[in-house]
Amino acid sequence: MPDQDVFIRKSSGLVRQVSAVDAFVYATMSPSLLGCVVQLVWTPFLFPGVHMPLAVLAVLQMFPIAGLYWFFSVAMPRSGGEYVYVSRVIHPAIGLMVSFVLSVTSLSWLGILQDMWMKWGLSDGFKALGILYHNPALTNIGVSLTQNWVRTVIGTLALLLIGFGFMKGARWMMKLSYVTMAFCVLGIVVFGIAAAYGRNDFIANWNAWSSLKYDDVLKVASKDGFPLKFSAMATLMGGSTYVMLNTLGSTYSANMAGEVRGVQKSQLLALFGSLAVQMVLWFAFYQLCYSAWGSEWTNALMYLFNSGNKAYPLDSEPVATLLIAFMGQNPVLTILMALCFIVGVFGAGAGLGFAPTRNLFAWSFDRILPTKFTEINRRWRSPLWVVWISVACGWFFLMLDIWQPVWTANLAYTITGWFTAWIFLGVAGIIFPFRRKEMFKNAPPLVQSKFLGIPVISILGVLTVLVSLFVVIDMMVPYFSGSLPSSVWVMTAALLVIPLVIYFISKAVHAKSGVSFEKQFQEIPPE
DSSP states (O other), X not given: OOHHHHSSSSOOOOOOOBOHHHHHHHHHHTTOGGGHHHHHHHHHHHSTTOOHHHHGGGGGGHHHHHHHHHHHHHHSOSBTTHHHHHHHHTOHHHHHHHHHHHHHHHHHHHHHHHHHHIXXXXXXHHHHHHHXXXXXXXXXXXXXXXXXHHHHHHHHHHHHHHHHHHHTOHHHHHHHHHHHHHHHHHHHHHHHHHHTXXXXXXXXXXXXXXXXXXXXXXXXXXXXXXXXXOOHHHHHHHIIIIIGGGGTTTTHHHHBGGGBSSHHHHHHXXXXXXXXXXXXXXXXXXXXXXXXXXXXXXXXXXXXXXXXXXXXXXXXXXXHHHHGGGSTTOHHHHHHHHHHHHHHHHHHHHHHHHHHHHHHHHHHHTTSSOGGGGOOBTTTTBOHHHHHHHHHHHHHHHHHHHHOGGGGGGGHHHHHHHHHHHHHHHHHHHHHHHHSHHHHHTSOHHHHOEETTEEHHHXXXXXXXXXXXXXXHHHHHHHHTTSSOTHHHHHHHHHHHHHHHHHHHHHHHHHHHTOOOSGGGGSOOOO
């Protein structure tokens, strides 16, 4: 059957306008390079004994997963990423489930990251200046910016801005990616300059301001039973969850492969280069924190905040954008750090929201969603329907994070859902050479490569399954210890079940209309 009878049209309508460097920058900044600022707050509490700089090494587990995406994106260089791969190798229902989990969790970040930059960039910037200048008026401005209705208005405007940017297509997103990455790197540099003032300076400034003295932070945490000693297992588990959480989105260059030029070389640079840069910058940040504040003291302070200990002296989360006020008491560095966090997290939210628009486009191209969603606006050269559906989804999670934050607690559902979905992606990699023999034989030489007679893509699939299982099991530890709410697993289950319902409803509707629904999944979508 010719292509035009299988697919809704001969061409996707998307244009290959993204270069290798564009894809690399996009993959590097999308997970939020400055997300390390936030993960430092949760990880020591959920995994006591973690050493954050060493925990960055756990990101090495992401390289086999990046490799699997590289092989698949070369074999099927189309927009849609894991949806295209899994739907063509295992089953379209499973493909939709995997893609739905990754897309919706990522769109939740689109909304939640807007809330993060408001709370820990904009608000904490004023609070930090209030601490620095001993000025209650500045502190009160920061506090007023945390009010729910204020965050609702500002966050909604930010998402509208992102939506209009998405309308301009991939080129707009790539330009924003360069700006975002520049501010993220600048943020690490600014923090490094602040850390150069030394720990003694930090301790003196902290003790001059806080009712809970520096040494007492350690004493109170120890009295509560919080372990301050290093734990190799906690470091591995913390790194495998909350440090690796920051990498989610680094594979998104594969989801827009239909718009990337020179896919094999571009994806190699984007998928592996992004992880390398992330590891270097995060290690630098965590090492600077430990150097300026003390490793045990840092972990102890995070524990006091998360446990709700009454001795905790700050009125908000102990993030670096706030604690920098005690590092040299330099207003320029304080303002710059807040600005870098605002721009870096805003841009990362946009990046995490952009790739799912291509996933929704792929679902619609396969008729699972209404085909109208695939229409490319002639003026904007962008699928406007999926753009605004994605923005609306991000807005829903923004409202959830502001008004019902228990459902987005610690973003743990992101980890459990994402890695559960990757188990199925790994299985697709394992069976691809055997279940889709013709497609495998017709793939470029890279995809057909073997090691000791075993297809490399199958080996990468096995490693992806093992890493993903390990991470999901890791997340059960803080849950069963009572550190995470049951909403984590409710959210994860919902993300897995909803797409299956959507698929089978869509299949039933098409069966009644007599439209072929299965044949398209035997072929790679047209370019």
